[in-house]
Amino acid sequence: MPRKSEQKSKEYTIKDVAELAGVSTATVGRVLGGYGSASHEATQAVREAANKLHYIPNGIAQSMKKKTTKSVGLIVANICNPYFSSIARIVESVLVKKGYNIIICNTDEDGDREISYLKMLYEKRIDGLMIASALKESERKDSQFNMTYKESIPTIIIDREISNLKFPTVASDNFRGAYEATSHLIKLGHKRIGIIGSTISTFFRRVEGYRQAMLDHSLPFDTNLVFNKSYKNVKPGDVSEGIYATKNLLKYREYRPTAIFALNNLLTTGVLIAVNDLGLKIPDDVAVIGWDDFDLASLLNPPITVVKQSTYNIATIAISRLLQQIENPNTILNEEKKVILSTELVIRGSCGSNVTY
Amino acid sequence: MPRKSEQKSKEYTIKDVAELAGVSTATVGRVLGGYGSASHEATQAVREAANKLHYIPNGIAQSMKKKTTKSVGLIVANICNPYFSSIARIVESVLVKKGYNIIICNTDEDGDREISYLKMLYEKRIDGLMIASALKESERKDSQFNMTYKESIPTIIIDREISNLKFPTVASDNFRGAYEATSHLIKLGHKRIGIIGSTISTFFRRVEGYRQAMLDHSLPFDTNLVFNKSYKNVKPGDVSEGIYATKNLLKYREYRPTAIFALNNLLTTGVLIAVNDLGLKIPDDVAVIGWDDFDLASLLNPPITVVKQSTYNIATIAISRLLQQIENPNTILNEEKKVILSTELVIRGSCGSNVTY
DNA sequence: GATTTAAGTGAGAACGTTATCACTTTATTT
C-alpha cells in the first residue's frame, strides 16, 4: 500500500536538510538564518537541499529558542463593527510588513471572555497586545481583573481607557465628541434627547459628555432618556439591540424624545430601522445623530449627521507605539502615555436644518 | 535599585512550580495537564504553587511537544468587507469554544501576498486553514501556485473554488445567483446591463451567469458593459473602485446601461455614491442590483435589490468541516467534497416595479 | 499471607530549532 505512506508525508527538519546537503545542522541554520558565515559551496548545497525537500522551518521551535513569536493579539468587541474591522485591517497591514501576524479575539463586550482570551494569548506567548477592553466601569477597580493583565508584555489600550493599569492608551475624546453632538441638537431646538449605548466604559464617557451639554444648556438630565442597559432577550452585536432600544424610547408619545443619539454604528442602523418601522420621518418627527461615520451615511434620505472618529489615526498611532514597545522594551513612553484624538461632527441632514450657529 | 529587578519579572516554568510544590516536574504536568494520576496532597501543593507564582503554561513548548498549535489561519481578501467579517466572527465563535484561536490575513486580492501568508502560516504550524483564495483564473493552473499549498494540513476553501486542488470547498452558487439577478433585470425591460466586478475567480463565475442570462434572452453580451479590471490609480478594498467603474460605465449617454449589477458590497456602495454624484435617479435613470445583502439596503431610497448569500451557512458548514478534518484526519470527505449554497434574490425597489413575472 | 493490580511517583528522553564554544582551515599581516 504505497498510498498509506504518501498520506503521512513527513515534516522535514533542519536535520534532514543538513544530511542531504552533507553539512551540519549548525551550517544549515547559518545559511537559512542568514547569520554567521558559510562558504559558497555550503550555502549552495543547503539551499538546494532545502528546496528539494520543500523544507518549511518550524516556527514553533524557533519561537521556543528565540523567545519571540512574532504575533500580536487584538482583542475587540466585535470584528463586524466597521470601526473595529478598519482598525484590524490597518493594524494587520502594518504588522505583516514586519513579519508579525495578528490573532483576533471577539469579546462581545463580555468581561469574562476577555479574561479567558487574555490567558489564551499569554499562553501563546504573544509579543504584544492591543485591546479595546470590555471591562465595565465597576469592574475596572476590581483588582482581580487587573491581575490578569501582564505588565511585562507590551500592551496598548485602544478605544477605551482602563484607569488603573499603566499601559499607554489611544482613544477618541468621547466626552467632547458627545458634548458637541448634544450641543448641536440643543442648538437646533431639541430639548428631549434620547441616547442609546450600553454598559461599556467608553459609552459612559459619552453619556457624561451628553449630560454636561444638557446641564450647560439648562436642560434636565433625564435617565429615562438614557438607554444603556443590555437586555437578555436581545443579542448584542446585532441590529436588533438598536431597534429594541429605539422602540422603547419612542413608545410613549407624550414623553417621546425629539432626537436620538446612537453611540455606535450598529446602534445607529438599528435606530434608523426602528424609526422607519414606526413610520416616523427624520428629522421632522425625530432627529438622529450617530457615533461613527459610514459610507452610506450621506446617501440616506436624509443624510445622517455623525460624530466621526479618526479611526485611521487611532490604528496607526496605536500600532506604531505597540511596535516601539516590542522592539525596544526599554523605551519609556511616559511623556505622552495617553493619546486622545478629537472627533469631528459631520453635519448632514438628519437633525434638521434651522441651524442657529 | 529594586525597581530594575521588578521590570524583568521572570517567566516561571513548570520547574519552578515543581520546586515550590516539592514534587517533580512530571507530577506538575500530571496535575496541571489533567492526565495520569496524582495524590490529593500533590495536587493541592501543585495548584497552590502554580497560583502563588501566577504560573502561565508555555504554549509554545506545549505545541512543540504535542505537535498541535490550536490555531487556524483565515485568509480573506479584506476583513472590512462585511461578508468576510461575518464569516470571521462566526468561525471565531465556534473555534474559541474548542480552544482554538484564529489568525487573520488580508490579501487584498493579491496572489503574491496570499503565498507569503501561506508560508507564514505553515511555519507557524497552524492546525487548519480556511481560505478564500485570491488566485486569479489564469493562475489557478499554474503548478507553482499549487505547490505552495500543503495537502497534508487540513484546509477548507470558501467563497471561491480552486479547481485543481483537492480540498473541500464551500461556496455560493455564483453562476445561478448572477443568472437570476440578470434575468430579473431583463424581465423588467432592461437590455443594456452593466456589471462591475474585478479579476477574481468568483466574479468570473458571476459574469458567466450574467452572460448566460443575456444570451438566453437573446440579448448581446457586450464586453463594454463588463467592468472587471483593477486599475492602478484606484486602491482596491475601497469605495472608490465602485465609483470609478460606475462613472466609466455611465460616461457616454448614448451607450449608457440602464441597469448596473455590482458584484460585492463595497462596489454596490460605490455605485450608489457615483449615481448620486451624477445626479441620476434610481431606478428611473439607472437600475441597481447588488451582490450581498446589507442592513441599510432596505432603508435607502429606493431600497436596494440584492442577491443575498447565506453567509451564516457558509461559515458554519466550512468551520465544522474544517474541525472534522483537524480532529479526525482519517475522515474521507469524498462524498460531498464541494458544497454549493444557493443564493436568494431579495427584490426591493432599485430595479423598478413593473415586474412581469 | 502471598500474590496480583492499581495508584503514585521521578528520571530523563524527546520535540526542532538557535547559538555558544572550540576547533580547523584559509587569508592577511608583520
Next chain:
DNA sequence: AAATAAAGTGATAACGTTCTCACTTAAATC
C-alpha cells in the same frame, strides 16, 4: 616564513514542555 586574524565548520547545550519507562508504595484479590 612566522604570526596573527578571519572565515568556515561541527558538537552540543539549551529553550519548557510531555510522556514513556521504571520503580515504589498502597490496595485489592485469592
